[in-house]
Amino acid sequence: MNFKAHHKFVHRGKRYVLNIEAMLTSMICDETWWALHAAPSFTFSGLSQEAGRDLQLLDLIASESKDVVESANPTSTPIRNIALFITQNCNLACIYCYGKDGGYGSSGHMNSTTARMAIDWLIKQSGDVKTLGIAFFGGEPLLNFSLMKKVVEYARQRGSEFNKDFEFSITTNGSLLTDEKIAFLNENKINPIVSFDGSKDVQDTQRPFKDGQGSYDVIEPKIRKLLNTFPNATARATLKGATKPKEVTVALNKIGFRSTHMTIASPSLFEVPDKRMGEECGSQSMTTDLDRDAEDLLQSIKSRDVDRLRWLKENSDLVSRLTAFFNKEKKYFGCGAGRAYVGVDNTGGVFLCARFVGKAEYKLGNVFEGQPSRGxxxxxxxxxxxxxxxxxxxxxxxxxxxxxxxxxxxxxxxxxxxxxxxxxxxxxxxxxxxxxxxxxxxxxxxxxxxxxxxxxxxxxxx
Incomplete structure (x- = not known):
């Protein structure tokens, strides 16, 4: 007997199977488990009623021995989002920075001519797409706040001419936030994402200023002020070494963040990478937390604890993945990098994404020459x-x-x-x-x- 592509796993002593293509899952009996394990030598006639029901419910019985992987997305995609590096200078010295101190190999501010060209280029590359996104990036983008204001004004002007709407975001370390800047972000609906690593000890160790001084005491009150205006602003924390995700989340929630996102520190492409850092640091604690979050999610659903569920929705990837699973929404790409989304450096160079800015082998073109090489x-x-x-x-x-x-x-x-x-x-x-x-x-x-x-x-x- 042949079965469709599936995955078997054990959790808390119980056996489960996932139909990969159909995105169906169930707990199964021992007999079903061993039938799947013994394929293709196992015969349907030897199955009990319970095992047969498992296989039919999960649509696992195949007429052929191999599934055909479904077609991916169309091969031509308009660009609709850019990470705009209005500066490649930074005032912090994060110990894990993949952009080599925020300079990405070539420090300096973007000028207004390049910024305008980047906007015009995005409009041209977007085709019939109506809503376009500009993410202000760096370095620390608030170091070039004057250009940010010009970009917003010019994008809105060109958008009205070409029937395009622009959505804006900014990834900032928070150190340069002021009442004026927060008001500007609010007036122009610029969604803030704050790079901040949690507790004072962790933040000061991992994200010090250039002179080595800790940044927590300077940035934390500015974040609280930002959250008064943007209560749903997202904190983006980086895990390194033995940092525990749960402790980071608690520290960020204590400051006032409702939404948090975490990633493991990865090696800088500008230096010889210590591959062990990207491979091991934090991964074990994250897998442990996944098990805990799954139990938390399940119990919160069963008890109809909507407040806890809302918290999990903002602080755990499990909810978004559960949504995709329920709706059978298949991803064919990890993200839009190189297709719908690119990074634009301070000189107008177009790169695979924000993280690859400054690396020539991942340069796709520039905003002065038209079509990028994305094939x-x-x-x-x-x-x-x-x-x-x-x-x-x-x-x-x-x-x-x-x-x-x-x-x-x-x-x-x-x-x-x-x-x-x-x-x-x-x-x-x-x-x-x-x-x-x-x-x-x-x-x-x-x-x-x-x-x-x-x-x-x-x-x-x-």
Whole structure:
């Protein structure tokens, strides 16, 4: 008997199986487990009624021995988002900075001519896309606040001429926030993302000023002021060494952040990488936290604790992945890098994404010359990368982060072992939670807004 592509796993002594293509999951009996394990020599006639029901419910019985991987997204995608490096200077000296002290190999401010060209270039590259995104990046973008104001004004002007709407965000370390700047962000609906690593000890160790002084006491009160205006601003923390994700989340919540995002420090591409840093630091604690978060999520659903569920939605990736699983939304790419999203450096160079700015081998062109060279990044990793083709997590992962891959393995198409470990465990935990939910549980998640319902297939993006 042949079975469709699936993944078996054990959690808390119970056996589970995931139908990879159909995105279905269930707890299964021992007999079903061993039937799947013994394929293709196992015969259907020898199965009990319970095991047969498991296999049919999960749509696992295949007429052929191999699944056909579904087609990926179209090979031509308009660019709709840019990370605009209005400066490649920074006033912090983060110990893990992948941009080499924020300069990305070439420090300095962007000038207004280049900024205007970048906006015009984005409009041209966006085709029929109506809503475009500009993320102010650096370095520390508030070091060039005067240019930021000009960019917003020019983008709005050109947007009205070409029937385009612009959405803005800024990734900042928070050290230069003032009442004037917060008011400007608010007036222009610029969504702030604050890079901040948690407690005073961690922040001061990992994100000191250039002179070596700690930054926590300077930045923390500025963040609190920002949160008075932007209560839903996101904190982006980087894990390094033995830093525990739970402790970081608690510290960020204490300051007032409702939404947090964490990533593991990866090697700088501007130096000889210590691959062990990208591969191991923090990955074990993150997988442990995934197990804990899964139990927390499940219990919160069963007890209808909407406040806790809202907190988990903002602080754990499990909820967004559960949504994708419920709606059978398959990812064919880790993100939009090189396709719908690129990084633009302070001289107008166009790069694979913000993290690759300054690295010539990942330069796709520049804003003065028109079409970027993006062909290499149009093919889905889950169709072309051997490690991804048969991975059970492929449709939730989409192939991972190009920068994480290069930092760990030296190649965009060679996945990071630690990233894969975390993602696979995350998918197992999503499958585990999904297997425990009733129709009533799913209805509650949808009605309470924790998990969004699947979009109507006739709702096309503008």
């Amino acid at each position: 290499k990044y149009m093919n889905s990793p889950i169709r072309t990368v051997e490690e991804c083709k048969n991975c059970f997590a492929r449709y939730i992962c989409g192939g991972g982060c190009y920068h994480e891959n290069v930092g760990a393995s030296g190649a965009v198409d060679k996945p990071s072992v630690s990233y894969c470990r975390i993602m696979r465990r995350s998918v197992e935990m999503v499958a585990y939670v999904a297997s425990q939910l009733t129709d009533g549980d799913r209805k509650y998640l949808s009605q309470s807004g924790i998990v969004r319902s699947r979009s109507c297939p006739f709702d096309f993006p503008a």
